[in-house]
Amino acid sequence: MSFTVAIVGRPNVGKSTLFNRLVGKKLALVDDTPGVTRDRRPGDAKLIDLRFRIIDTAGLEQSAPDTLQGRMWAQTEAAIDEADLSLFLVDAKGGLTPADETLAEMLRRRGKPVVLVANKSEARGSDGGFYDAFTLGLGEPCPISAEHGQGMLDLRDAIVAAIGEERAYPAEDDVAETDIDLRPTFKDDGEDEAEEAVYDETKPLRVAIVGRPNAGKSTLINRFLGEDRLLTGPEAGITRDSISVEWDWRGRTIKMFDTAGMRRKAKVQEKLEKLSVADALRAIRFAETVVIVFDATIPFEKQDLQIVDLVLREGRAAVLAFNKWDLVEDWQTVLADLREKTERLLPQARGIRAVPISGHTGYGLDRLMQAIIETDKTWNRRISTARLNRWLESQTIQHPPPAVSGRRLKLKYMTQVKARPPGFMISCTRPDALPESYIRYLINGLRNDFDLPGVPIRMHFRSGDNPYESKAKKRR
Incomplete structure (x- = not known):
């Protein structure tokens, strides 16, 4: 992308609505409750003929650094520093507040280009808030309606004027390179692939991190990245949106999705939490490998088992990560107990890889990544038809199918019809x-x-075609 834009403003002015409008998808959660967005979320934006990278941020509220609001403020400041241009949203319907003036002063001190945007300008009585925005000293506000898509052409013109035409519209050679789709293409599960295909060690891998609230998912991803990219803290349920981050592990691109903690369905009552869980489920379906993070101090709660079962029913490759291993004292006894419970409580995932880790200290992260890679190899494995039929013959000789109603069942032929996950037809x-x-x-x-x-x-099982079936029907 030619440049990066950060959307900033106080809570509930429509930042996530504008983000979704510009990326063309409902990626960010939107609700009437102030402060829905907490982490910064990147995306690829398209505005008329402009192409740029955009970052959705949390609503700015000044608080002490050790509070949740203070950590959200730090995340938004990091997005402003990363961006080339800031879209400063104000609420034309509700008018200005002291928080808007504080943010305007902070943006002026940064010395970067700022486009003042008066959102909700379609509402009745919004003229007063629009004209008040002039007092912020950031130039003429651009009136838009992020929800209804009004004023997008004016917004495009304002961005081009602020960033400059050279940055907004790169040279032809640069555009040709930028327009190449560098994202990996993944084959559909049902496509025909060569038998015994060699695993591609270089293709990007999509990994979702899921688990109960406060299991340490965001801390784990921050440790992988080596920076405080995601909001963390002692409070449960900090993460709401499913945020994707990319990084390289031994030369391979890894795209990780941080998800909201999933509680028992009966406890999920609020609309916002339902949206967060639905977003986490979409991340599971989009990912290839899913890491289920357990709290090693209280593992194998009923919800942990339900999450594992959900991942397996979705057909994803699963890896268990027993986090907070630095808090375990008698680790040998605990490790033996975890192995026994894994085999006993998860019979549907016999042999599932489980790794003790610590997102706080970084213990076991290399082993976790190796387990993810090995599990993905297994998930993509294909077996030749000849080997499968030799195996099926030996299995039926060793343990023949039972007789039902006095007639013995016969298994005739076996082949692998798909991978990701492995699927077989007999x-x-x-x-x-x-x-x-x-x-x-x-x-x-x-x-x-x-x-x-x-x-x-x-x-899957199916009956073979009976060549005499049509003749029998004719005789009737």
């Missing part, structure tokens, strides 16, 4: 009569014999 007689116990026997055999630990395995 042609057999009377697939509806095959017992669940025998299906589990086949799935466990696949895990052991083809080294598929911890990933969901899909098994």
